[in-house]
Amino acid sequence: MQIYGDDRSGNCLKVRWTAEHLNLPYVWHEVLALTGQTASPEFRALNPFGQVPVVRFDDGRTLAQSNAIILYLAEGSSLIPADAFDRAKMFEWLFWEQYSHEVVIAVRRAKVHLLGQTDAEIDPSLLPRGQVILSRMNEHLSERDWFVGTAFTLADMALLPYTRFADQGGFELHRYPAIQAWIRRCEGFLGLPAL
Template structure:
């Protein structure tokens, strides 16, 4: 299994976290978005979407999109709840992560940390969206140890990916103790 990913990308880290947690052997192929390595003819011949992460399983089997990759790698593991309702709630968070969380937190982080866009030039609506998604998580984690059920699931892995970099996006976790507790907890579980 060859994982093409950029180590600065939360979406790529999701795949690394799941593979590592499950003890799956893989080869990591560092592919820098900032250096344009996803836009080369060689890369586009393998993955025409020009995005990372993607996994080459050999024999022409290529899988892209971080949440699809995580779901495939984690099938049959404790990262996907057995209960159909909890599995659906996990998927609900996975869709929300890609539709609401990542487009706010990850985009803000990229603009501020990597493109060096001054905060004064950042769209205030984007900052508002970033705070709103973290506030929603903070409220949810007030009454829940994990995002779904009573153990870590792919929902936690997906949301950890960029939540851990909130400060890079100029989104403070100081007033969000539940997110900080949850990040610490998930870090310990994924390291075990």
């Protein structure tokens, strides 16, 4: 399988880490977002929406949207709970990640860290909205080790990369000790070096 992704992107890292964890062989093609590379006709042929990550399988079929990709790769594995309710809770976090978390935490981090924008250029609502999001996660993780059930699932996989990068967006992770402990647990589970 060919993975087209940008290693600075949390959406892309989810896909890489899922493939790594499941020992799925892949070739990584680095495509830099925010530089126009995703707008080339060659890339648009892979993903007409012009976004990474996108995966091309050996039979030529392609799949975009990070959470759709990790769900497909992890089908039948322990990363997806067998219990229907736990599986639905995992989906609850996956949808929340894309609709509420990524659009705040990842967007502010991209503006600060990747685009070098100043506070004056950035939507001022992103910082307080992100703080509410991180507080909500910290509260949830104060009572449990993983987002769903008693084991690492795709809910953790999806929420990990941009949460781990949150400091780069001006969010102070030291204010959220349960999140920090969860990040260390995830790094241990996935074999990632600490940032």
